[in-house]
Amino acid sequence: MYFIIVYDVGVKRVNKVKKFLRKYLNWIQNSVFEGNLTKSELKEVKQGIKKIINQSHDSIIIYKLRNKKALEKTTIGQEKEKTDNII
Amino acid sequence: MYFIIVYDVGVKRVNKVKKFLRKYLNWIQNSVFEGNLTKSELKEVKQGIKKIINQSHDSIIIYKLRNKKALEKTTIGQEKEKTDNII
Structure with missing residues (x-):
């Protein structure tokens, strides 16, 4: 299954959520992750997020x-996930 | 067609993008909009965003x-679009 995860969290928790989600998914841009998750990974992600x-x-x-494939994606401006992988 | 639009823009432009997208789509949470767009509305949205x-x-x-229907959505924590419509 393919997932997009977006988050709107307090400034103190943004980096924790980002660091946690990076273990499972691809960082796309601030507050947006994408990627495939198995059922058990999804469960881990939900549980982990609830703790953070x-x-x-x-x-x-x-x-x-x-x-x-159910998704068509268009980017206007920068593709931040590309620049992020270089840093 | 159903759309999710996410954005990661400079602080000076965030409100302009939000104000513009509100004319076409539903605000879901910071930097996230959802909704249906016709082909011509999509064209207007793309052109308008490029100007901003x-x-x-x-x-x-x-x-x-x-x-x-191609989308299953789960929210953890607050459903901000609900509180936003009250304000």
């Missing part, structure tokens, strides 16, 4: 798609 | 899906 965020302030959205 | 952003710094990603 403040659920009464923060918001994480997990979009699940049958596969990457 | 700095393409050598900013990044806008447009995810296109055949329809909303």
Whole structure:
């Protein structure tokens, strides 16, 4: 299954969420990750996120798609994931 | 067609992008919009965004899906679009 995860979290928690999600998915741009997850990885991601965020302030959205082909992606401006991998 | 638009733009341009996209789509959380667009609306959105952003710094990603059913959405924490509509 293919996933897009977006998050809107408190400044103090942004890096923690980013560092955690990097273990499972590809960083695309600030607050956006993409990639494939197995059922067990998805469970780990959900559990891990719940430990990091403040659920009464923060918001994480997990979009699940049958596969990457269900998605057409257009970027306007910079493709930040490319520059990020160089740094 | 159903769309998710995410953006990572300079602080000076965030509100302009948000204000512009609000005319076409639903604000979901910071830097995330969703909704249906016709072909001509999509063209307007792309053209409008190109006028607002700095393409050598900013990044806008447009995810296109055949329809909303192709997408399963889970929110952890706050559903910000609900609180936003009240304000």
